[in-house]
Amino acid sequence: MRVRRPASQVVTPKSDPTGSIAISISQKLGVASIPVIASLAVAFGLFDMVDGVVFQSALIQIVINVFVILTVSLIVVRISAKSFLTTGSSNLLLLGLAVFEFGFSSTVGGFITGLNVDEGIEMYVLGALVSAFLHLSSGILTYKGSPVRRTRLKLRLGFSYVSTTIFVLLIGFFVLNSSFLSSIGQFGSIVQRSVIATIVVTLLASSFFFSRVYSRTRSPVLYWYSLAVATVSFAYFAFFTTQENGDLATWTGIFGLCLSSVYFLKSVLSAPKAISTGPGIGATR
Amino acid sequence: MDRVATGVEGFDSAIEGGFPRGDLILIAGHPGSGKTLLSSQFLYNGASNHREPGVYVSFAENREAFLRNMRRTRMDFEKCERDGLFKFLDFVTVKDKAIDEILSTVISELDSLGAKRLVIDSFSAMAQAFSRKIEARIVLHTVLGRMTRLNGVTTMLIAEKPLGSKALGGEIEEFVADAVVVLTHALARGYLVRNLDVVKMRGTRTSRTRLHYDIGDGGLVVYPPLTPYPLEKIYSEKVSTGVDGLDKMLSGGIYKGSTVLVMGESGTGKTTSALQFLARGAMNNEKVLFTSYEESPDELLRHGSSFGWKLSELVEARKAKFMSFFPDPSNIQRIFSEVRQEISEFRPARLVVDSLTSLERMMDPDEFFQVIRRLVTLGKSRGITCLATARTSEGALPSDFWVSSLADVILSLRQVESQSALRRALVIFKARGSPLDSSIKEFEISPVGIAVEEKFTDLEQILSGAPRKTARVEGWSEAFTARPQTKAGSHK
Numbered sequence: 055m056r057v058r059r060p061a062s063q064v065v066t067p068k069s070d071p072t073g074s075i076a077i078s079i080s081q082k083l084g085v086a087s088i089p090v091i092a093s094l095a096v097a098f099g100l101f102d103m104v105d106g107v108v109f110q111s112a113l114i115q116i117v118i119n120v121f122v123i124l125t126v127s128l129i130v131v132r133i134s135a136k137s138f139l140t141t142g143s144s145n146l147l148l149l150g151l152a153v154f155e156f157g158f159s160s161t162v163g164g165f166i167t168g169l170n171v172d173e174g175i176e177m178y179v180l181g182a183l184v185s186a187f188l189h190l191s192s193g194i195l196t197y198k199g200s201p202v203r204r205t206r207l208k209l210r211l212g213f214s215y216v217s218t219t220i221f222v223l224l225i226g227f228f229v230l231n232s233s234f235l236s237s238i239g240q241f242g243s244i245v246q247r248s249v250i251a252t253i254v255v256t257l258l259a260s261s262f263f264f265s266r267v268y269s270r271t272r273s274p275v276l277y278w279y280s281l282a283v284a285t286v287s288f289a290y291f292a293f294f295t296t297q298e299n300g301d302l303a304t305w306t307g308i309f310g311l312c313l314s315s316v317y318f319l320k321s322v323l324s325a326p327k328a329i330s331t332g333p334g335i336g337a338t339r
Numbered sequence: 340m341d342r343v344a345t346g347v348e349g350f351d352s353a354i355e356g357g358f359p360r361g362d363l364i365l366i367a368g369h370p371g372s373g374k375t376l377l378s379s380q381f382l383y384n385g386a387s388n389h390r391e392p393g394v395y396v397s398f399a400e401n402r403e404a405f406l407r408n409m410r411r412t413r414m415d416f417e418k419c420e421r422d423g424l425f426k427f428l429d430f431v432t433v434k435d436k437a438i439d440e441i442l443s444t445v446i447s448e449l450d451s452l453g454a455k456r457l458v459i460d461s462f463s464a465m466a467q468a469f470s471r472k473i474e475a476r477i478v479l480h481t482v483l484g485r486m487t488r489l490n491g492v493t494t495m496l497i498a499e500k501p502l503g504s505k506a507l508g509g510e511i512e513e514f515v516a517d518a519v520v521v522l523t524h525a526l527a528r529g530y531l532v533r534n535l536d537v538v539k540m541r542g543t544r545t546s547r548t549r550l551h552y553d554i555g556d557g558g559l560v561v562y563p564p565l566t567p568y569p570l571e572k573i574y575s576e577k578v579s580t581g582v583d584g585l586d587k588m589l590s591g592g593i594y595k596g597s598t599v600l601v602m603g604e605s606g607t608g609k610t611t612s613a614l615q616f617l618a619r620g621a622m623n624n625e626k627v628l629f630t631s632y633e634e635s636p637d638e639l640l641r642h643g644s645s646f647g648w649k650l651s652e653l654v655e656a657r658k659a660k661f662m663s664f665f666p667d668p669s670n671i672q673r674i675f676s677e678v679r680q681e682i683s684e685f686r687p688a689r690l691v692v693d694s695l696t697s698l699e700r701m702m703d704p705d706e707f708f709q710v711i712r713r714l715v716t717l718g719k720s721r722g723i724t725c726l727a728t729a730r731t732s733e734g735a736l737p738s739d740f741w742v743s744s745l746a747d748v749i750l751s752l753r754q755v756e757s758q759s760a761l762r763r764a765l766v767i768f769k770a771r772g773s774p775l776d777s778s779i780k781e782f783e784i785s786p787v788g789i790a791v792e793e794k795f796t797d798l799e800q801i802l803s804g805a806p807r808k809t810a811r812v813e814g815w816s817e818a819f820t821a822r823p824q825t826k827a828g829s830h831k
Contacts, residue, residue, distance in 0.1 A: 133812060136815075137812050139793065140812055140813070140816055141820055143819065146816065149819065196819050200820060207793065208793060267819075270821065271821045275818035275819075276819070324814075325811040325813075325814030325818065
């Protein structure tokens with residue numbers, strides 16, 4: 055059964071006595087991080103302002119991927135899955151899948167990097183590409199109004215996540231056993247730059263759709279979420295400018311991914327803790 | 340022991356088949372409690388069914404009035420008279436006759452008729468002829484007592500018990516008599532409730548609980564109490580509740596012979612769940628009995644047909660039976676009697692009681708508890724799986740419905756208000772001897788009946804009656820599912 059979700063309550067934004075929308079200092083600082091990452095990426099990648107500084111560590115990348123990116127993505131996945139089971143809204147399913155795809159492929163990519171750097175990067179980029187399109191789909195549905203499923207929600211949820219897991223593992227297998235798209239893992243190659251550019255644009259577009267909904271609802275959840283997606287986009291912009299694995303542009307990108315994880319977490323924490331619906335009909339107690 | 344049956348339906352079985360032959364029985368009671376009727380039934384049963392002649396000595400009403408009243412209860416004493424099996428001695432107008440003369444007449448008539456049953460109505464009126472109590476005692480003890488015993492004449496003495504008085508008649512009869520039966524009535528919730536107490540009966544084991552009776556077209560009908568049934572067999576096989584999702588929560592269903600209590604507010608689907616339970620049983624070729632205390636059978640059949648359950652066909656095929664009662668304190672024992680009889684004759688595998696609340700309102704709490712306990716043991720002893728519904732207030736817990744301790748499985752149905760809509764929640768509080776899924780699940784009353792869905796993930800504290808939205812999830816959902824603004828709305 056496919057039905058449109060009924061009108062839901064819109065989270066009331068915090069407002070000051072004059073009626074204007076109050077934006078917290080942390081939100082201002084958050085949005086300021088975008089030009090910082092962009093500037094660092096341009097400075098280190100395009101203009102080679104600090105040339106010759108290269109540091110490679112597969113271990114650090116694995117630690118960051120598992121303990122930061124994957125952990126945060128699982129937190130987002132959990133709340134999105136619960137929300138999907140509650141509302142049946144497809145955009146929430148896609149959103150959870152996008153974050154899961156990103157976190158899981160980054161983790162797999164981290165381990166592959168330990169074996170072969172280029173193949174690891176190939177894995178990162180392909181995972182991010184799929185994640186970017188899932189994010190864009192979710193962003194468009196969130197902006198336009200998402201279809202709502204009412205039946206077999208658990209089945210749909212389970213099927214989607216199992217499929218995504220298998221898909222990521224298949225990409226990993228493909229990356230390790232085929233050289234067909236190996237140029238994606240080579241820094242500076244046209245193919246890699248094209249794919250990363252697609253990722254950057256797609257993520258920026260999805261961030262735009264989320265921010266449009268934010269401008270309507272003023273929900274801090276959406277504020278942080280659109281900022282997180284935008285930060286991932288600029289992190290990949292930094293990878294786009296990377297000349298050599300381990301240079302400062304690479305670490306700017308990694309820093310951007312870590313920062314985006316913080317913003318994803320902020321988005322989850324911005325959701326209200328509990329809203330009482332009050333006593334039910336005919337309550338006597 | 341040779342016993343004399345009274346012919347009063349339900350009473351003889353409560354006194355081991357009747358009064359011991361030759362006993363002196365005191366029937367005491369309030370005005371209008373049916374003393375005359377009881378004693379008349381005693382005589383008529385003897386004459387018509389056992390060809391035992393009887394004599395009715397009346398100090399209260401004349402022959403014509405007696406016969407007229409008896410005709411209304413379908414007792415043809417005139418025919419008995421013609422057959423030489425009955426004699427009516429009218430002492431109403433014989434005021435100046437000495438008591439000795441009356442007794443001589445009675446003894447003479449007993450001899451001439453060969454009577455085996457005697458009624459003196461009333462001994463209270465007769466006793467007024469005695470100047471001293473000791474004389475009445477002598478007459479009772481020596482004349483009536485010995486004479487009747489020697490000749491095997493079972494004698495009923497009727498004593499008048501004024502309303503509000505604790506004494507029985509002249510206060511000596513009860514000591515001399517072999518058996519004392521007291522008929523009383525009292526008002527309960529605006530209804531006249533008739534009670535029968537066998538206070539004394541030598542040589543007979545009688546019911547320790549009060550009997551209830553009614554006066555119908557055929558005379559007195561006594562409703563023997565439900566007795567606890569011995570639990571001889573414990574069933575280990577499970578049967579379906581009719582709701583697949585619920586069976587899954589109960590690890591495959593409920594044990595045969597167990598009792599399920601479905602609690603819930605009005606409109607939560609209690610009757611629907613009961614009908615579904617019944618329909619599943621009937622479809623599995625089990626005999627099922629639905630006893631409703633709120634709705635008529637036609638209403639229930641219509642209710643079932645709206646879900647596609649062809650209950651009428653099951654009724655026609657004699658797989659299902661619907662009984663409907665509208666209980667009040669005066670008919671509650673008759674209802675139990677009818678249900679028990681139907682259980683004995685129809686031998687159902689499933690029984691529904693819908694609802695206990697209607698019964699509870701019409702009974703004393705202790706009496707209600709005993710009746711339910713006995714119904715539960717009846718079900719267990721015969722392998723009848725029972726489902727009883729009970730209407731509770733919102734937020735009520737099993738402990739709030741105090742007979743819930745008797746149930747093997749307690750299921751609670753709730754209404755939950757969320758997002759301007761009513762949702763339904765289901766939780767199993769108790770399932771004796773069976774692992775259970777204790778999560779609070781949402782259920783839907785679908786076009787094919789009750790369907791259990793997923794666990795509630797968006798609400799918590801549902802059982803408190805004041806549910807709250809689950810932490811964070813709702814805020815997250817709301818943020819991403821806010822409805823797009825319309826142009827008209829955007830002006831605001």
